[in-house]
Amino acid sequence: DKMAEKLEKLVAKERHLLHHVSHEMRSPLARMQAIVGLIQSQPQKQEQYLQRLESELVRMDTLVGELLTLSRLETANVKLEKEPLKLVPFMRNLVEDSQTLAEKNGQIVDLVIEKMPEDAEILANESYLYRAFDNVIRNAMNYSPEGSTISVNIKQDSKHWLIDVTDNGPGVDEMQLPHIFTAFYRADSSASKPGTGLGLALTQHIMEQHCGKIIAENVKPNGLRMHFVLPKK
Numbered sequence: 001d002k003m004a005e006k007l008e009k010l011v012a013k014e015r016h017l018l019h020h021v022s023h024e025m026r027s028p029l030a031r032m033q034a035i036v037g038l039i040q041s042q043p044q045k046q047e048q049y050l051q052r053l054e055s056e057l058v059r060m061d062t063l064v065g066e067l068l069t070l071s072r073l074e075t076a077n078v079k080l081e082k083e084p085l086k087l088v089p090f091m092r093n094l095v096e097d098s099q100t101l102a103e104k105n106g107q108i109v110d111l112v113i114e115k116m117p118e119d120a121e122i123l124a125n126e127s128y129l130y131r132a133f134d135n136v137i138r139n140a141m142n143y144s145p146e147g148s149t150i151s152v153n154i155k156q157d158s159k160h161w162l163i164d165v166t167d168n169g170p171g172v173d174e175m176q177l178p179h180i181f182t183a184f185y186r187a188d189s190s191a192s193k194p195g196t197g198l199g200l201a202l203t204q205h206i207m208e209q210h211c212g213k214i215i216a217e218n219v220k221p222n223g224l225r226m227h228f229v230l231p232k233k
Contacts, residue, residue: 025063028056066198070183073205080125080209087120087161087230088113088154094130095152098137106146109137114155122161122230124210132206135199136165136214136226143169143224156232163228171218180216 035053039046095111102109140150148168155162172180183201207214212230219225 025060028060028063032056063198066202070198070202070205073202073209080128080206082123082125082210084121085124085126085129086118087122088116088118090126090129091133091152091154091163094133094137098134098141098150101138102141102150105141105144107141107144108149109141110149110151112151112153114153116154116156116161120156120161122210122232125206128206129210132203132214133163133165133228135203136228139199140165140167140169140224140226143167145169159232161230161232163230164225165228166219166223166225168223171222171224172216174218177216177218181214 032053035049035056039049039053042049091113092111095109098109137150137152144150144167150168151164151166153164153166181200181204183198204214207228207230210230212228215227215229217225217227
């Protein structure tokens with residue numbers, strides 16, 4: 001019975017994913033088809049339409065890339081290659097890389113290190129872990145108003161390294177909060193925002209591959225906090 005139940009859930013999950021993949025791909029394909037028609041009927045505007053066509057192709061490429069990554073991470077027998085990684089310099093580089101986009105948005109990404117040893121080390125796949133944190137920091141910038149500060153806080157307890165990313169956005173409806181790590185799930189607050197709907201699902205899988213977890217919670221008076229937990233050993 002347990003095996004049948006598990007298989008049923010897996011099949012339902014696959015159908016859910018297939019439905020959303022076909023939907024997500026249909027929209028840019030339809031737009032590309034329309035753009036090709038416009039180029040044929042209005043050749044004098046070819047350059048303008050080619051730029052729009054390129055944007056749609058980039059979106060398709062991003063979607064396919066994230067789907068392949070998600071498929072790899074969801075395959076239980078595929079483990080990420082990991083090496084010792086110094087956490088504090090890694091987070092400094094990550095925040096520094098985020099500053100360019102933050103400045104463009106009139107925002108600041110502020111790194112706070114609380115009683116963390118400089119040589120704090122974890123066993124990690126640096127590329128994937130970078131992607132997990134980058135997804136969340138970019139989301140925080142995307143949902144926070146101009147002039148706001150996105151806070152990245154690193155600390156520890158007896159067994160874990162703890163990293164919080166807190167934004168100044170509208171937060172997420174409490175009923176929708178448990179679902180935001182589901183592939184293609186888009187909360188009401190993200191309806192008008194660009195994206196594939198796969199970023200947080202990828203982040204959760206990457207954290208699981210590092211024996212860690214990510215928790216989302218609303219903060220008062222407004223904003224969302226993403227709480228990363230990574231084991232020390």
